[in-house]
Amino acid sequence: MTKIEGKQIQITDSLAIDPNVEAFIKPYRAHIEKDLDSVLAYAVSKYTKSDGEFNTAIGNFMADAIFDEANPIFKNRTGNNIDMVILNHGGIRSIINKGNITTRTAFELMPFENSIVVVAMKGTQIDNLVSYLSKAHKAHPISKLKMTIDKKFNVVEASINDEKIQLNKTYYVATNDYLYNGGDNMTFFKPNNGLYVLDYKIRNALIDHFKKVDTINPVRDERFIQLK
Template sequence: MNYKHLLFLLLITILNSCKQETYSLSKIEGKQISITDTIATDKSINDFVKPFRESINKDMDAVLSYAPETYSKSDGDLNTAIGNLMADAVMQESNPIFNKRTGKNIDAVILNHGGIRSIISKGNITTRTAFEIMPFENSIVVVALKGQQIDSMTHYLSQAKRAHPISGIQLTLDKDYNITQALVNKKPIDKDKIYYVATNDYLYNGGDRMRFFKENDSLYTLDYKIRNAMIDYFKKTDTINPVIDNRFIQTK
């Protein structure tokens, strides 16, 4: 065997030794591990977490206001006391922020019925109450809409047939859910006017099929959560008194 053959065999051996093996998944196995009271608590972890837990609970249980009755989002067909309270709280607490930044005022508020995640129970209202009602991190935005888009918004409300929280709007429907009157700030909608509507970022992005927000002149982000607006509202209100009113009704 000459040197050329020897070198060739050596090269083949090296290449074969460097060849990577390929693997393929043959099966996946798993099992469920139940977490029960039989699992012992790690005292060191519990001792470490305890002061933080106690501090959070103290903040969450701080009394902010008082509810003379229990309020639920199922209490009305087209508007509810708890929904009216939420929309009015957003209007009251966010308008000063918006006005300070822009010199303009919010004309209306629209939120979504599904965003109310709990009741307000009769008795003390705490920070925890606000977190239970609004557990999401949704922030308030103000959208500049022309009168034509406001018409689209009121049409959406008439067809949704749900108690979506609104403020600054008065909407009357007939027995067939046709709009017989639509007012903003107690005045008929002016198609040439720009209206400033407060909502949350989820709805602005099309949540609950509220697509009318996309045709807008401007968007203002307040960096202010719905939940924080409610907490600030509760702090300023000794005893809440929300009611079902005529802001969104149907004549029979």
């Protein structure tokens, strides 16, 4: 081998359609499009991940939805409840527009194949998680965790299920496999006291939740605030 040559072939709508290929994929495309456009729920307003500094309506909705859908599965398998949920701001890949919510909406929100995992963490590790959130300056979605920081981003108060975090207690924290493996520099998950893989994709949990609730109207709340 002395030489390799190649050229870039632009894939544009100027390329001729192969009628045999088109005929083959047409029924599959129609089936997928019908499924993606099926209406699951209704949104009373438009929601974006930029509508709040420390918590957003769309982030709150997603974190709460993951708790609602994953906790029954986790409790059935382990006898324990999930104590809190943490996702990442960057993982919200789209908006929810006012009007009908479809399966396509869920794929746009979460186009990745991330799955839910539950991590057993001591209270000391939860302190590291809280410290991370206080310094991140982002509205990472959380559920069941409440935080207050001061003007200098120091933690003033933090609680799980309205109870002070106990350093020696084991908490069950739901997140996704990307974050568990250090995504977004969330290195506080390891080491831990146990990992539970639910085999349940974030996107599927959202779809299941949309089907149950009929109408969504999430709001920004006091779960993560900064004192002014």
